[in-house]
Amino acid sequence: MIRRILAFVEPFIIALLGTVLLASVFPARGVWATVADRTADAGIVLLFFLHGGKLSREAILTGMRNWRLHLATLGVTFLLFPLLGLAFRLLPFVPATFAAGLLFLTLLPSTVQSSIAFTAIARGNVAAAVCAASFSNLFGIIATPALVALLMGGTTGGVSWASVQRILLQLLLPFVLGHLLRPWIGGFVVRNKQWLGRVDRGSILLVVYAAFGAAVKEGLWQRIAPSGLALLTVLCLILLGIVLWITTLLGRAMGLSREDAVVLLFCGSKKSLASGVPMAGVLFPAAQVGIVLLPVMLFHQLQLIACALIAPRLAARAYAVATPD
Template identity: 65%
Template structure:
């Protein structure tokens, strides 16, 4: 029975159910901004609670962990693009599909899901906040440069909306929660189930809102099932390689279990929230749809894969610790 519960993760089933619901009953009209706003509110609450939970010492330690942040940065903006460039050069990929696959590998890491999965896996949440937020902020500038270098696109000047969103929706609530820690920290500590509900609930809301918007825009009518399957296979292959590399890198660099978790979850993600508006600026209107399709599929695949991995870390920490530690001499 326990083995069956491990194989059939209730959270993965919830994710699949959310995707199915978004495909059948996507939010339309006045409901679309409502669910989008609800997802944003859940994310704000998530970061407020994480800020209230973490001690000052934990935050300082997370911000000062430069080796971990450097490893995440290298994975996100060097390793990922190298893999994407290789995959996009495969001769059997249509040019628009190849461009979309390369584009997704040039994006920054996600913020909310990286931190949520790090928390579920009992990793270093403070370091995840710093690393994922830094990746997203730097990506506003680095991604257009990578697009110009590897895709020949124009690195158009991006608006500051993405930066403002990160500051107002993520970092500000985190700071407010930490500032109010003397008042609410005890409550959060006594009710850890609240964090679990917010962690997973925020992911489900983001999936429903983002995937539903794609369905409304005609996701299932743009490409043939065979083309969608090929894109999905490429996305799975890219993610599998990066997950393996981050796991091995955590061992080679001698990271603790908590930091190794951060490298896996922050280093393997690509941000749908950042990628969609960036694509709207960097690509011609007729190219945006196909350019973001691989990203949308990769986004769902990474959530399913990381949900399973996070649950494995939480359920069997001894086994995962052994995998994350360097081999003794």
């Protein structure tokens, strides 16, 4: 069991924590802060370009047939989650900074890689998981900034036209270009999947370093006590537990097959760190990005651990049903 968890969690968590530690001890200053910001921006562009190149048009067309499942997944991701985020913001014991980060977390799209991997482990509908996760990320490029503008305008000072331009130039345009160039770069992307995965994660680490470095210079760790981190962890666990429970009940209420219910469970309950980090860098002031990303980083690790425990159990149940004594 521990090996299953570590297989999904260990390498990137270590790199992520190491990056936060590096940014906390040696934040980029002066000209190096500008270099870090520009490099992070380039990493964001590359990240979304590669995401566009990975998205198969055939998968989109095939996935449209399972519209009930995909609408349910999008509904959980961009309706249920934000409602829970707004409810958490009303809790009197939740600091405003944590409430903003939790709300931003709930506005993000689903993960792709881990959602598909856990669906496969649990013997779910892998093809549908590919489509559901891809649709979520594609829709999220537009939906997440729009929801941030609608629900967090007072927190962020509003999303300015400059932010909209940055979203278009850094997120949407590279994604569209990557997808349009897929006939020429698709083979390269598939052949170099492992190497490009490292580029993906490296881009995220660059943004995290720049974001936390800026936040540390503004006194991030002076404003957050260990008890605050503990509270934030508990809130993320509660949020995850609620969504896992609701997606399970929703799959049953909709009469989905076991395989499709697994897709709803894993694709609907996750939030993407890969999308959240660059979007936060575009949507929020540099000094605010670090603290906004704390809930995203915590939730990301917790969802992986929880799903690493759930997926093998679902697979065992499916095997027991398929091979009765």
